[in-house]
Each structure stands twice: as structure tokens, then as C-alpha cells.
Amino acid sequence: MKQNIHTPNIKDARAEFMTLRNGVAVHKQTDMFSPYSPAWLITNEDIRWVSGTTSDEAKRVLTVCGSGDHPIFYAMNGAQNVDTFDLSFCAKALMDIKTTAIQKMSYEEYVPFLYDLYYKTPDELPTLQRMLGDMPRDTAYFIKNMGNCMMFSHACNPDSYKEHLPTAREYAQIQRKIHKPFNFIWSDLCQVNTKLTGEYDVINLSNILDYIQKPETVHNILETMGKRLRPGGWMIAQNGYFGISKHHNTYYTASKKFESWARIGTLPKEKNKANTELIAVLQRVR
């Protein structure tokens, strides 16, 4: 698929952060997403389980970039072509850091390195500085110029989600499967469809529709993105810990609107047990 290259604007990026007296810069709006809002360090979803549910068929995947864990787990589970998108360039930077680190670090080095990314700035991380030459140029440029900014510390600390870190065995598999950065589309979800060129087996919109207020907007997204699924393909939204359950009605009401081309439903992680993680799915039937 077409490579989407963008150059981040450092002036705009820095305007989203404020520098504290100790010289460290933090994002001004901790509760919102924007072109440079800090990334989640580790996924807050069980992407291991979700990517496993379609592992036999998901060769071409489009997924939220977020922490970078979605594309990494899909690739681990056999996806050959993974495209990602996100509103925030910090998400791309974190994904590129992870795919570069995977090539260079042992599992024992990788996990503490992730914690450092959450608690420290790029300027404070010589290991990260040494990897910049191996990263995509736009990301290296961004990290160099945003060296005192806390860019990977959105939400809770990594201990809150540590069961979602790859295990040593998964890490070995990830190292075997991932050898280059994932394609990234820097875009609001509402415009992503205009920037795609192909069809996908799976489109994963997890933990993103939650933040869209109007059901009509969710419907439009499902309609336009649905056209990017191959027949039989899956559009998936999974809840995080606090996730999409409050918006399930939007999915259910969508079933009428989409019945000419899709069926809609949910997959609970543990049947008959309330509040276990769920995936809402829309499968293109024709």
C-alpha cells in the first residue's frame, strides 16, 4: 500500500506542551486527543485475544496505531500487511520506537526500556538517542526536536496494563515477524477512508469510537470504512477497561442501516459472564 509520509510541525507540536520549572514539558490537555497528544505506552485492550480471533484470515489489516501494540500483535499473529492510522504523531513515534527496539533489544532490555519511555523524556534516554539513526526520518526528526517532552505517558502507568505486555515467548515471535516499520496514516478517523488504496481483511477501530459523541458520525465511519473491507472481512471495535460498552447501542442500531451488506454482533471473551471484554464486530457479507 501507498506509504504516507508527513513531516511533523515542531512549532505546532511544542505549542501543545508546556515546560515546567524542571525543564520537562508536559501536554497541556491531558484528557483530549490532538495531532501531538501523548501516546498510550501499552495497550489498554486485550489485543492478544482480539488479533488471535482472526489470525487465520487477517492477512491485510488496518488498525489504530495508539501504543503500536495493535500492529505488533497482528503481525505476530500472521498479518502480512498492516497499515495503521492515528490522529497523533506521538503514536507513530512510539510505534516506530517499538519496531526499532524489537530489532535491537533482548526481552530483558525491552521491558524496562518501555517503562523508561513512560517515566522519562527522550533527552534522558541515551538508549533511545542511539536508535534514532535506524528510525524513519520523520520520527527521528520529531523525537530529536521534542527531546524534553513527555510524549508516551498518556493515562495510567504501565503497571496498570502490564498483563498486556508481550511475554518472552511472544517477543521472540514478534522479533521473527517484524523487520520494518509499519505504514502510518496521520489522520482523523473521519477522513481515513479517503487515504486508503486497498481492501482489508480486518479493520480494527478499537477504543476510538468511544470518543465520538454523535451516533451519526459513527454510522458514517462504519459505512465508509465498510467499503474498504473485502467480502467476509471484519470490522472490529474492542472495549478497553472503560471502553465501548456505553456505545453498544450505536452498534446495535447500526445493524438496520447496514443489513444490506453486513451482519453485526458482539463476541464476549467469556460467555455468560458480565463485563468481560467484548468485541463489537461488523462483518461484510456481500
Ligand SMILES: C[S@@+](CC[C@H](N)C(=O)[O-])C[C@H]1O[C@@H](n2cnc3c(N)ncnc32)[C@H](O)[C@@H]1O
Ligand atoms: C484510547 S487510545 C488507546 C490506545 C489504544 N487502544 C491501544 O491499544 O494502543 C486511542 C488512540 O486513538 C487515537 N484517536 C482518538 N481519536 C481519534 C480520531 N478521531 N481519529 C484518529 N485517531 C484518534 C488517539 O490518538 C489514541 O492513540
